[in-house]
Amino acid sequence: NAGVTQTPKFRILKIGQSMTLQCTQDMNHNYMYWYRQDPGMGLKLIYYSVGAGITDKGEVPNGYNVSRSTTEDFPLRLELAAPSQTSVYFCASSQEGGYTFGSGTRLTVV
Amino acid sequence: ILNVEQSPQSLHVQEGDSTNFTCSFPSSNFYALHWYRWETAKSPEALFVMTLNGDEKKKGRISATLNTKEGYSYLYIKGSQPEDSATYLCAPANSNSGYALNFGKGTSLLVTP
Secondary structure, X not given: OOOEEEXXXXXXXXXXXXXXXXXXXXXXXXXXXXXXXXXXXXXXXEXXXXXXXXXXXXXXXXXXXXXXXXXOEOOEEEOOOOHXXXXXXXXXXXXXXXXXXXXXXXXXXX | OOOOEEEOOEEEEEOOOOEEEEEEOOOOOEEEEEEEEEOOOOOOEEEXXXXXXXXXXXXXXXXXXXXXXXXXXXXXXXXXXXXHOXXXXXXXXXXXXXXXXXXXXXXXXXXXX
């Protein structure tokens, strides 16, 4: 049982490049989330999904896009990377209890 | 977006000390209150999910209480050990936010031998 798997673990992007952060879970959870963690700021919700085909904005969605074509996968897309998007990104899933988090993706935009 | 306050911001205790932290949140439309433990270089791990006023939950030396009417929760650690060193996050959800949580900034606990 892998839980929540995020790839890649680390990435350096140049300004203006695009990339997709992958997230997959094998627990058949309906709910999935993307958070970013900035120093001293805690976890901020970017996007979330309550099921396949349904997504909604969180607190800080600008500059990101998501899709949820299957229950298992919830990729996060950065279209035009900016230095302000340098952060650690966490994907999580839940059903009716606590969240299960992935191991995180550390992204640096230079 | 729910306004979540955690105090203290950081705490340094000696091994064997008992300690507690506070999480304050809006009491209106309360749905659930989560506590997470987050060790450095790891991912947050769920400790408790609490939904009922007056609820008390326990896991080993860690316990939590909930007051939904006044909007606060306490996390207690009895006999702190160095392995308890971590950041403890609380996250409330109300009936509007549903399962999407807004996390507090956390209380950073350091336990030294």
